[in-house]
Amino acid sequence: MTTPDRVALWLPFCLVGGICGWSWYWYVRSIIFYYKNGFDFSEDFGPQFSQFPDDDRFTAKPKEKFLIAWPVFVVxxxxxxxxxxLGLLGILS
Incomplete structure (x- = not known):
């Protein structure tokens, strides 16, 4: 892969890297919060995953966020x- 080809990978690297870092950040903070809280999922923590925060049908419950949503975002x-x-490093061509 030539240098001009690698330049095209920097934008996806920054965008996906930002999303990945944000996901890891909130998942680790959730682990710490719920660990200190005794894994009591009655209290919500972190950003909302809903476009309609007033409607409970579209809102992830705290336990669902911790066990399903954050791990999916991280993976x-x-x-x-x-x-x-790997493409930026030249390992994948």
Whole structure:
């Protein structure tokens, strides 16, 4: 892969890297918060995953966010970032 080709990977690297870092940040903060809270999921923590925060049908419950939503965001973000990083390093051509 030539240098001009790698330049095209910097924008996805920054975008996906930002999303991946944001996901890891909130997932680790959730782990710390719920650990200190005794894994009591009655209190919500972190950003909302809903376009309609007043409607409970579209809002993830705290336990669903911790056990399903954040791990999915972390895995998908990391899985998308790895090939981009390998392409920038020249390992994938």
């Amino acid at each position: 998908v973000g990391t899985a998308n970032l790895i090939p981009i990083t």
